[in-house]
Amino acid sequence: MSATLIDGKDFAATIREKVAGHVRHLHEEHGITPGLAVVLVGEDPASQVYVRNKGAQTKEVGMASFEHRLPAETSEAELLALIDRLNGAPAVHGILVQLPLPDHIDAAKVINAIDPAKDVDGFHISNVGLLATGQKAMVPCTPLGCLMMLRDRLGDLSGLDAVVVGRSNIVGKPMAHLLLGENCTVTVAHSRTRDLAQVCRRADILVAAVGRPQMIPGDWIKPGATVIDVGINRIPAPERGEGKTRLVGDVDFDSAAEVAGAITPVPGGVGPMTIACLLANTVTACCRAHGLAEPEGLTA
Numbered sequence: 101m102s103a104t105l106i107d108g109k110d111f112a113a114t115i116r117e118k119v120a121g122h123v124r125h126l127h128e129e130h131g132i133t134p135g136l137a138v139v140l141v142g143e144d145p146a147s148q149v150y151v152r153n154k155g156a157q158t159k160e161v162g163m164a165s166f167e168h169r170l171p172a173e174t175s176e177a178e179l180l181a182l183i184d185r186l187n188g189a190p191a192v193h194g195i196l197v198q199l200p201l202p203d204h205i206d207a208a209k210v211i212n213a214i215d216p217a218k219d220v221d222g223f224h225i226s227n228v229g230l231l232a233t234g235q236k237a238m239v240p241c242t243p244l245g246c247l248m249m250l251r252d253r254l255g256d257l258s259g260l261d262a263v264v265v266g267r268s269n270i271v272g273k274p275m276a277h278l279l280l281g282e283n284c285t286v287t288v289a290h291s292r293t294r295d296l297a298q299v300c301r302r303a304d305i306l307v308a309a310v311g312r313p314q315m316i317p318g319d320w321i322k323p324g325a326t327v328i329d330v331g332i333n334r335i336p337a338p339e340r341g342e343g344k345t346r347l348v349g350d351v352d353f354d355s356a357a358e359v360a361g362a363i364t365p366v367p368g369g370v371g372p373m374t375i376a377c378l379l380a381n382t383v384t385a386c387c388r389a390h391g392l393a394e395p396e397g398l399t400a
């Protein structure tokens with residue numbers, strides 16, 4: 101492997117230290133404790149792990165963590181009533197409703213019921229609109245984490261060719277807006293893109309967010325490019341024993357690392373940054389709610 105490894109786990113720990121510093125300051129100087137509410141509907145085991153990790157890290161940085169675990173049968177009206185209460189709760193500065201929601205609940209309706217100022221996921225239509233028009237917004241955590249790693253590695257991103265593979269509302273689209281904000285030349289590619297290999301080969305910055313295990317091989321990557329792998333896919337790993345699995349990204353790491361200049365691993369890349377940025381967004385939301393100076397280095 102010749103690429104530099106971008107250590108998201110390490111970087112995330114640095115972000116959490118910065119967050120913890122701001123939390124201490126808010127507490128000591130202003131008597132304020134930032135609070136994050138996480139709402140989980142149903143029993144999806146993978147979701148439960150994320151919720152547990154988020155809760156633990158929230159407390160670790162000194163913020164208040166409020167967890168709401170609701171049964172899978174919870175009605176949309178009940179969920180909306182909870183959101184309404186959290187919107188009105190002064191101790192809650194950030195609200196995250198874990199996705200996906202059960203089929204009988206309209207996810208867009210629920211997300212758009214969150215007070216945009218408390219929307220630490222940045223999924224509310226008004227935050228989407230603010231980001232798309234270059235105004236101050238709450239920025240989705242995964243693309244924010246990717247941007248922080250790119251700035252750290254490359255400094256000024258102006259004029260670079262950025263290719264985002266994937267057009268989801270939670271990663272691809274907001275990532276493209278952030279990169280445009282950095283003056284990159286941005287291409288958003290997806291499953292219908294013609295000659296995806298050739299499009300990817302143009303990229304100085306390649307962000308893979310499609311959710312297809314190891315679909316981008318090394319020979320799609322421009323020598324020296326910076327590769328950010330957002331995918332977290334669980335695949336069978338019979339070499340580890342009967343019935344075992346392992347996590348891989350959307351990029352074929354081994355072949356890509358021979359060509360790229362720098363690359364994020366999976367696990368230990370974008371994933372930990374996502375959670376760190378959730379904490380960062382909660383501090384940002386808290387500062388804005390109280391009309392205080394925003395934390396430096398933790399926003400887009």
Ligand SMILES: Nc1nc(=O)c2c([nH]1)NC[C@@H]1CN(c3ccc(C(=O)N[C@@H](CCC(=O)O)C(=O)O)cc3)C=[N+]21
Binds near residue numbers: 198199200368370373
């Ligand atoms: N409203 C909402 N916001 C989210 O941000 C959100 C969500 N819903 N639903 C679920 C997905 C998933 N997600 C992850 C965050 C961190 C890791 C993470 O830290 N992964 C570790 C590995 C963890 C493991 O070993 O399983 C890593 O990549 O190193 C993974 C997944 C946030 N999500």
